Amino acid sequence: MDSSQRVRAILSFVQAADAGSFAAAGRVLGITSAAVSKNVASLEKALGVRLMNRTTRSLKLTDEGGAFLRQARVALEALDAAIDTIAAQRVSPSGRVRISTSWAFGREQLMPVLPGLLSRYPALSVEVDFEDRVVDLVREGYDFAIRGGNIPDSTLVSRPIFHLNLVLVASPAYLASHGVPQAPHQLRAHRLIARRFLNGRISPWSFGAEDGSIVMFDPAEAAVLTLSAPEAVVRAACDSVGIAQVGVHLAWEHLRSGELKIVLHRYHQPGNYEMVMQYPHRALLAPRVQATLDYLQEAFSEDKRLHVPRDALDAYVA
Template sequence: MDLSQRVRAILSFVQAADAGSFAAAGRVLGITSAAVSKNVASLEKALGVRLMNRTTRTLNLTEEGGAFLRQARVALDALDSAIDTVAAQRVVPSGRVRISTSWAFGREQLMPVLPALLSRYPSLSVAVDFDDRVVDLVRDGYDIGIRGGNIPDSALVSRLVFRLNLVLVASPEYLVHHGVPQTPRELRAHRVIARRFLGGQVAPWSFKMEDGSTTTFDPADAAVLTLSAPESVVQAACDSVGIAQVGVHLAWKHLCSGALKVVLRRYHEPGNYEMVMQYPHRALMAPRVRATLDHLLESFAKDKDLHVPLEALDAYVA
């Protein structure tokens, strides 16, 4: 007997023992009495013992049948308990949620919203790995991944958190000493801070010229400092090392405080990048994961630093 046949046979046996007849058991299970009888007979054949003695009017359990019935009830009660546990979690999410994210976003945006999540769901626990490398969510056992950039198509479900626009910035002190570049060509005469990604590449900076053409600048050619962590690039710009390309969400508070200024705003292309939350499955999502996703999306939607309109940068141009 395969597993499904075994389960049907056990249910038929237990129901027949409770109801006292195959006909009554069939009415409860929605099958014919003949089907109940066949299921019980198959179970007896598989076990090699008689579980019931049948007459035209009664069913009597054998000694083996009574022992089997007690064990079958334990197994069915365990299944009911498992179902009740999962159903209860739909009301009160519980268990551990594993999240993978980058160090910068994790520290600045994720960490501040986790206390409210844990307060809202006391039975929930969260494990966060801060890692800038791209991980395999399924293979590595993560429930949620938060990543930014050009997100490739995959079997994962992606939910947009915000558009990851880029901006060129420098400190007022740097600009006083080195001047404000007026065109992309002037960048070659400036000190530049480059961002190196995990694969070793340094992404070019893109510009749209007045005649509609597009040009690029390779910051690696003029870099006086090359860094892999985006928050370090921002800090270096604040420390007057040079001009840097950074995410608007990372630069915004420094622009507002006056620690940074926007350069080449009229030419610089903000890119077509995005920050997303990814997870393996949409259907039958565990309540603990659904509750976490909903809380994070709601919290990130309220974070004004993540949704700065590009036109707002005009107020901070050098």
């Protein structure tokens, strides 16, 4: 089969599977039912497997036919997206974009840049859900999510935004009252603020040992306050409740103002965390989604709070 015959045969197969009969598929494609049957038979011959079992009243996919149908849909969607992409070069992206993000990042980083996005693309509309749970993008109908942490390998595409460094912080008033810890083991004598994830796990603190190994510390051992929201952890540290582990991007303005100081900077490990934009794998993205992703990536790259060099933190150590 040449390329044009292959495309006609695949279209005939997909339409027949969707419509349930060769006659219905022929009406959609504007050809006879006999032509649809011939195209499907040619495709089966080329593949060397039966894709459909036919009766006088119905069509039923074989296991091989079901697998082929799923792959054929991906290919046809890619062709449609290619056409949309070319057409989009002549018009501004339009339509609704659905985003899932956390409360903290959504309020502090995403919200300030959305007016610029909507100004650049007036035909766009944006719907944002602020929640800290991990959503199912496909099932719940999101175009993409902004997520932070240890991002697991998955079928989703991850576009990095920034490396999410962690620091231990406390207010000057707390440190004046309780002293500045000089080694990780001294934390057990301090008042600590722990972060609990939605799955109930307490976020551990990591320290480098003299032999180069990593030692994990559970702050729950000495926690006087346990919170699930990272911005609440920062607020509690500013209010002199105790020592907390927070993302640099959340603490940066408080460090610069003097509300917070960094402790155990020599020992504390910043973690292997990142913030990413994740979306389902597709050969080509819809123009409205592509334009939004590109705009946000550019805007986030200019946010200095997200890209503080680790050596710049030395100036804020207690």
